[in-house]
Amino acid sequence: xxLQSIQTDFVASxxxxxxxxxxxxxxxxxxxxxxxxxxxxxxxxxxxxxxxAWDPGALDLSRALAARLDAALVHAPASRLIYDLxxxxxxxxxxxxxxxxxxxxxxxxxxxxxxxxxxxALYLPFHTSLQAEIVRRLALGxxxxxxxxxxxxxxxxxxxxxxxxxxIHDADDRMARAIVAAAQDLSGLACALNEPYSAADGVxxxxxxxxxxxxxxxxxxxxxxxxxxxxxxxxAMASQLAPVLQTALATMAEG
Amino acid sequence: xxLQSIQTDFVASxxxxxxxxxxxxxxxxxxxxxxxxxxxxxxxxxxxxxxxAWDPGALDLSRALAARLDAALVHAPASRLIYDLxxxxxxxxxxxxxxxxxxxxxxxxxxxxxxxxxxxALYLPFHTSLQAEIVRRLALGxxxxxxxxxxxxxxxxxxxxxxxxxxIHDADDRMARAIVAAAQDLSGLACALNEPYSAADGVxxxxxxxxxxxxxxxxxxxxxxxxxxxxxxxxAMASQLAPVLQTALATMAEG
Numbered sequence: 148x149x150l151q152s153i154q155t156d157f158v159a160s161x162x163x164x165x166x167x168x169x170x171x172x173x174x175x176x177x178x179x180x181x182x183x184x185x186x187x188x189x190x191x192x193x194x195x196x197x198x199x200a201w202d203p204g205a206l207d208l209s210r211a212l213a214a215r216l217d218a219a220l221v222h223a224p225a226s227r228l229i230y231d232l233x234x235x236x237x238x239x240x241x242x243x244x245x246x247x248x249x250x251x252x253x254x255x256x257x258x259x260x261x262x263x264x265x266x267x268a269l270y271l272p273f274h275t276s277l278q279a280e281i282v283r284r285l286a287l288g289x290x291x292x293x294x295x296x297x298x299x300x301x302x303x304x305x306x307x308x309x310x311x312x313x314x315i316h317d318a319d320d321r322m323a324r325a326i327v328a329a330a331q332d333l334s335g336l337a338c339a340l341n342e343p344y345s346a347a348d349g350v351x352x353x354x355x356x357x358x359x360x361x362x363x364x365x366x367x368x369x370x371x372x373x374x375x376x377x378x379x380x381x382x383a384m385a386s387q388l389a390p391v392l393q394t395a396l397a398t399m400a401e402g
Numbered sequence: 403x404x405l406q407s408i409q410t411d412f413v414a415s416x417x418x419x420x421x422x423x424x425x426x427x428x429x430x431x432x433x434x435x436x437x438x439x440x441x442x443x444x445x446x447x448x449x450x451x452x453x454x455a456w457d458p459g460a461l462d463l464s465r466a467l468a469a470r471l472d473a474a475l476v477h478a479p480a481s482r483l484i485y486d487l488x489x490x491x492x493x494x495x496x497x498x499x500x501x502x503x504x505x506x507x508x509x510x511x512x513x514x515x516x517x518x519x520x521x522x523a524l525y526l527p528f529h530t531s532l533q534a535e536i537v538r539r540l541a542l543g544x545x546x547x548x549x550x551x552x553x554x555x556x557x558x559x560x561x562x563x564x565x566x567x568x569x570i571h572d573a574d575d576r577m578a579r580a581i582v583a584a585a586q587d588l589s590g591l592a593c594a595l596n597e598p599y600s601a602a603d604g605v606x607x608x609x610x611x612x613x614x615x616x617x618x619x620x621x622x623x624x625x626x627x628x629x630x631x632x633x634x635x636x637x638a639m640a641s642q643l644a645p646v647l648q649t650a651l652a653t654m655a656e657g
Contacts, residue, residue: 218436235616259542266541267534275530279522285492287514316591318573352615360610361490 157224157269159184159276162210168217169290169396173277173353174209175232176297177222178203179330179350185229185265188253200226202298204375206227209296211385216392220278223269228254230269233295233352236262240349241270247304274356281357292322292396293358294366298372299343312388313369317351318359321402325395333394334387343369364399412479412524414531417465423472424545424651428532429464430487430608431457431552432477440520443508448472454504455481457553464551466640471608471647476532478524483509485524488550488607491517495604496525502559529611535577536612547577547651548613548620553627554598567643568597568624572606576657577619580650588649589642598624619654 160177180203181187188194193196194200206222213220223232228251230264234241242265284291301308312330316323330338344350351367358365368388375381410635413419415432434456436442442450468475478487481501483506489496497520499509539546556563567585571578580594585593606622613620623643630636 187608221621235540236537237543237616257648262543263538263541266537271534271537274533275526279526282491282521282526283518285490288492288517355615356611359490360607401626 151312157272160222160224161274161276161280162220162222163213163217164219165281166213166219167216168219169292170218170273170294170392171215171280171284171291171369172209172213172216172218172220173293173295173357174205175273175295175353176224176227177197177206177209178225179203180225180369181229185253186394188228188251189254190228190251194249195226198298198372200228202296203372204381205296205298205372207378207381208298208375208384208388209401211285212296212379212392215389217384219275219280221280225269230265232270232273233350235300235352236266236270238349238352241266247300247362259389260329268386277353277357281361281363286363291361291363292307293363294322294392294401295353295365295367296377297367297369299369301371303343308337308343308371310337310342311371311374312336312338313340313344314338315341315345315351315367315369317346317354317365319362322364322395322399323399326366326368326391329391329394329398330388333391336387412527414528414532415477415479416424416535417475417477418468418472419474419535421472421474422632423474424547425471425473425549425647426535426539426616427464427468427471427473427624428548428550428608428612429461429475429477429552430465430550432461433480434458435480436484437480440508443483443506445483445504445506445508449504450467450481452526453553453555453627454501455483457482457551458627459625459636460551460553460627462633463553463625463630463639463643464634466499466636467551467574467644467647470640470644472527474535474576476528476535478528480524481615485520488605490607491521493604493607496521502555532612536616536618540616545620546616547645547654548609548618549577550608550620550622552622552624554624556626556628558598563598563626565592565597566578566590566596566626567593568599569593570596570600570606570622570624571613572601572609572620574617574620575641577650577654578621580657581623581646582623583644584646584649584653588646591642607615
């Protein structure tokens with residue numbers, strides 16, 4: 148296969164590009180597609196459907212939020228097990244040979260060239276597309292707040308997680324704190340700052356790459372995936388979270 | 403003119419891509435070319451040759467350092483007055499209507515679309531190319547330290563500057579401090595940390611965009627341009643600075 152032909156196949160998807168809202172939504176773990184030339188990486192059907200392969204519900208929730216917030220949305224075209232777009236290519240877990248309790252056979256013994264091919268096929272086009280959206284908005288003078296949307300599994304390494312809605316920040320915590328405050332006021336969700344992960348776990352790569360260099364307010368949202376497992380649940384969650392995000396935006400604007 | 407035709411014309415230049423050294427040199431203000439469709443922006447010949455248009459000597463020094471350090475080099479194709487590649491598109495001084503004591507007629511009254519066209523023609527391709535180099539190195543497991551090379555004018559707003567060699571850091575100051583220490587040991591240069599500018603002046607955009615998100619050691623070097631005005635001076639300066647950078651690298655590796 149030629150590298151060139153791979154590169155053109157796996158661009159990011161951009162929806163609602165000309166939406167008027169200040170929020171730009173990003174969903175790096177939107178997909179559990181396992182396209183050629185990599186294929187299923189030796190996973191079972193059940194694994195390929197489960198949280199190890201993607202963030203179930205995150206894309207559906209992102210779209211429901213995009214509609215309510217008049218927000219643009221950038222999302223990923225393939226499983227994070229082929230390449231985790233929220234990790235730099237110098238991170239072992241960008242192409243993890245093991246994730247939680249799952250071995251990933253197709254990620255064992257990758258050569259430097261294997262890693263390069265995946266980074267050039269998936270990581271570079273995704274982040275180039277996302278940067279192009281940000282640059283376009285900033286050059287045009289449009290307010291921009293970067294929000295990444297993730298979901299997490301209710302049981303991890305055998306432990307049940309009580310938190311329902313986590314808000315994670317990197318160096319700039321303004322938007323994350325405003326969201327937590329609004330969620331505590333407006334929603335019945337069990338909400339926590341920097342749960343179930345924090346920047347110390349290396350999960351804020353997209354924020355560091357695209358928000359911090361431009362001084363853009365930003366946050367990473369984590370929703371427990373059993374709360375967004377059906378279309379009805381997704382709509383209900385979006386209806387709870389949209390006013391939370393709007394209130395946080397308004398707080399920032401007053402700030 | 404079509405935007406597409408502009409975009410393909412102004413890619414970054416990459417030299418010594420497969421050089422074995424850990425240092426990746428970047429020269430954002432390498433060029434005083436004023437290509438169509440923008441042209442000279444109403445500047446005089448003297449202005450177009452002067453530091454307001456570019457960093458005189460910086461590309462020559464970068465090349466002389468690249469040879470001595472076995473380093474790759476990424477440099478800009480056009481004047482910083484058309485687009486300053488070390489500034490995000492939300493910064494007024496990315497396309498400055500005035501710089502030091504100079505009015506820039508062609509940068510007055512730019513529309514949002516003018517700004518967008520320049521950002522898409524110059525900023526995006528440059529940083530996409532630079533990111534591709536970094537991603538390639540990291541995916542292949544190659545050590546990478548990002549060093550940007552600038553020059554500054556000896557007289558600014560009528561004030562003479564005594565510093566000859568400035569080393570500027572952003573959040574991660576390890577490499578900058580190692581370079582200053584080595585310069586004080588090994589060179590006769592009047593060297594200072596965070597002179598004649600610092601991160602507070604908004605001059606570390608390239609470092610924030612390309613080094614910080616990957617945890618790469620980095621620094622921005624500023625050389626007074628009267629010390630690199632002739633080929634002989636450039637070679638002499640490169641011969642002073644190459645061992646300084648090698649020593650700083652070795653310090654980092656021990657650290």
